[in-house]
Amino acid sequence: MGAFVDEWGSFVDETPSSGGHPPSPPPQPDTDDEWGTFEHEPGNGPSSSRLSPPGPTSATDADDGWGVFDPPSTEGISSQSPPSAGVPAPSPEVVASLLTAGETLWAQVDGFVAVLGSGCPVTAVYDGEPDGFSGWRPVTVVDPARLTVRPVPLSLAEPPAGAATSVAELYSDTEPRSAAEPRRAARFPVGQGPDLDAVLDRAVAEERDQVRAEAADAAQRAAVQLNAKKRELAERAELAERQARMREEQAQAEERRTRQEAAQQIAAARAESQQQIAEAREKAAQAVQHWQFQAQQAEAERTRLAGDLDRANRAGVQRLTLVGVLAVIAVVLTFVIKGA
Template sequence: MGALVSEWGSFVDESPSSGGGPPSAPPPSSPSAADHEWGFYEPEPEPQSRPGTGRSPSAAVDADPGWGFDDPSAASAPSPPSPPTGVPTPSPEVVASLLTVGETLWAHVDGPVAVLGSGCPVTAVYDGEPDGFSGWRPVTVVDPGSLTVRPVPLSLGEPPVGAATSVAELYSDLEPSSATEPRRAAPFPVGQGPDLEAVLSRAVAEERERVRAEAAAAAHRAEAQLNLAKRELAERTELAERHARMREEQAQSEVRRTQQEAAQHVSAAQAQIAAARDQFTQAQQQWQLRARQAEAEQTRLTRELNRAKRAGVQHLVLVGVLAVLAVVLTFVLKGA
């Protein structure tokens, strides 16, 4: 806490006293009373009695919501706190960016002027007239942009009679003390009390019933778990069967498609074979026709060749006869 306080301000007289209680306020005559950062309250003198009330001083202190302090306006106005040496005061823009509407903070208020613990001054507004309290008090942020706060109202008046309970009544003993002798315990009741066998029998019966109930509950839970497992198994089996049927249907459709494709391929092959057979038959017929034509042409050519051979032989014979006649005529003519 000391590290955080040293960054935004400092608190004086913060160490507890030797008795472990809160630090006591400095007297008004001390020189540091005016510079006290937490404000100053002058202790109220304890009157012997208050006219018209009929209550003790303790009851008045308990009923006083102002905790028995005097009017702050009677005390000297404390000066606003100043940041410690070496710690710069943050700018109003930075303080405005860190504040939110409705946030409650502590500030040193003196009329319309208030100073936060960081040393940044803010404007204090009141619903009515200022209550005259000067010092540290909680304030509520009204507008962070304009650094406007509203001091939390303090209850400084004394409540009416009967609105609070006095300290004596709060701590009074409602039961009057008796002066009679103290009560002593009675002797041990020998032979009295419940039957131990009945108590044990009842305990055994209750334990047996409890065990039976637990066994029945365990059996019920086991049966529920078994039914749940059966349902899950049935659902998984149905899902597996559905997947198997889907795969079987896909396989059957694939087989049918393959068969159709195979049938189409076979039909196409048969058509190709039939076309090839027709082409072969046509080619064979053409070859046979060409062979017969070639044989006929060969026969004709053979006959013509034979005829030409005979004509050549006849021509040679005729030429030879003519040559012989020519020779004979030549000899005849020479001899003549």
């Protein structure tokens, strides 16, 4: 629709995808990054930039305005890991779990010590002695569990002629530059071009169709979300009902167990009370028998004592009778003797 006049654009209002606001500017590079920054330094003039860590530079570097792009130093690789922009280095266990035997990755190598890009140190092994090349180079994982890698051998031989494309041919301009005049926009086409009313009507129709399509899509998405919400609610209701049934069954089982325990306790109490009653009855019977035996013994003792008393009474009577007779005899003898 917007191609009816190439030089003058379209009448359709085109808004940016960000909601009518211009896109936000890209974030500024980190000034503390070890790779430097493209911000201007006030000490080197408006056209200078810092692409290398602070340090002495040559006169050529100070004059070109672009700086020098120096990679980070590889000194001290065996004693410290490369900076990771505030992110702590992962543990050896995590690195070992992520590595795979045979995969190739980059590491900062210095002799038998290598440091991966994450900052985790690993051990470099060679078929013989170290080749003497230090710095970032590809390595092949030998044993992830032991964190051992083998540096990929570096080829120093010149490639044969024709094996690769030359630098001049690789960066040459394949399309010749045109010497024609630059293309300029033509004059405003007075009285030419399509009917603006038709263009506006078509734009309105397209906008209406787009709004209807978006409304239909929104309705479809709402229906899908509603169905998903209904399914979710149904699943939640089913889950709640299942949990309620489980809780009810658990309560019934707990009630049955409580009743069984209560019945067992009642039966045990009844048995214990019956045993105590039987023991009390047995003890009472034994006590009655004991008191009956004692009463019998007392009755026998009373009978014996009554017999003894009766015999004592009879003996007393006899003694009194004998004493009376002897007294009478004595009186008679006294009178006889006196009369004689």
